Amino acid sequence: MLLCGFVLTACAGPQGRAPGRYAQMVDSATSGCLRNPACATQVGEDAVLPWLSRAAARAGQAAAMLRVWEAAEVAHVERVLVECAKQANSDVNERLLGPGRRTTPEVCTEKVLDASGREVTRAMQLGEAKHAAALECVQRVLGATDAGRFSVEPRYLKDATTGRTRWLEPEEVAQWLQDGQFYLLAGSIVPDVVLHALGNPLKVQRVYDFKFPCPVSNPPIWDIYAPGHSFAGKTQRDVYQQLLNADRAPQLVSPNFGVQ
Structure with missing residues (x-):
């Protein structure tokens, strides 16, 4: 009841009901696709797929990182x-x-x-x-x-300030060696x-x-x-x-x- 009171139009009967949030998203996607030749064959809920594909791709990338x-x-x-x-x-x-x-x-x-x-x-x-x-x-x-x-x-090094282990970029290490700054690598493994x-x-x-x-x-x-x-x-x-x-x-x- 509290939910219906808060979103009254969404809980009303089918007649005269204001479009719900998902329906509005679908309608927006549909109209957007109608103006986009690359998406011209997609209508209704299918038009949401490009957005879902991007979200799925991001989720897949995050899963891969973990x-x-x-x-x-x-x-x-x-x-x-x-x-x-x-x-x-x-x-x-x-x-x-x-x-x-x-x-x-x-x-x-x-x-x-x-x-x-x-x-x-x-x-x-x-x-x-x-x-x-x-x-x-x-x-x-x-x-x-x-x-x-x-x-x-x-190459890893324990940071003297934070106490945390750092991973040293190979390019950074190469530059230190080239510059003769060997002391910067003291204590590294x-x-x-x-x-x-x-x-x-x-x-x-x-x-x-x-x-x-x-x-x-x-x-x-x-x-x-x-x-x-x-x-x-x-x-x-x-x-x-x-x-x-x-x-x-x-x-x-x-x-x-x-x-x-």
């Missing part, structure tokens, strides 16, 4: 990560060690020169090359189907692969880091930040989880041990 990785999708990604690790391990061994050669304790401790002329162990040389190859593989495979839902080597909500690297679901032990039969382990670092004494795993608050603790990916 889309999370389902368990089956995560399992697929982890299979891709392991296959990329295995392929990188095989390809780099073939390229740098020669056909059929594998890593042994002796090979891993050999001294070689890196691209900049520094003397490093063979283990370091192989690890860097395999790491780069694995990340390229992930970008190529997942980028074809899941662009915007994952990031390769994203760079996990290898992050699964997140579409277009939102801060809504993190999964975090992965590749490890290529030398010899490959060694189990992978998380690195510990060195003395003098902002996170000295802590493992990468603990710091990643602290800053990113992922749905699940960060995991390692290696050729022989898979995801763990």
Whole structure:
């Protein structure tokens, strides 16, 4: 009764009833379409469809932005990560060690020169090359189907003022490096692969880091930040989880041990 009293004309009988809000909208849409050649074939309620289509599109976009990785999708990604690790391990061994050669304790401790002329162990040389190859593989495979839902080597930094974690734009990082402002990156982290909500690297679901032990039969382990670092004494795993608050603790990916 209160509702009818408030919208008396809408609750009146059919005779002489003022058009309701929806009917007015339909009539307006109809008259608008009659003046629009692109909509000329639509009349009555059908003329509302362009407006509904736009609303549905916006709703679909909003739903996509909130889309999370389902368990089956995560399992697929982890299979891709392991296959990329295995392929990188095989390809780099073939390229740098020669056909059929594998890593042994002796090979891993050999001294070689890196691209900049520094003397490093063979283990370091192989690890860097395999790491780069694995990340390229992930970008190529997942980028074809899941662009915007994952990031390769994203950089995050805890804001000293707000205490919140920031995602740093790659262009911003590149500019800082170009300008020699390395101090701006102090305390930042760079996990290898992050699964997140579409277009939102801060809504993190999964975090992965590749490890290529030398010899490959060694189990992978998380690195510990060195003395003098902002996170000295802590493992990468603990710091990643602290800053990113992922749905699940960060995991390692290696050729022989898979995801763990």
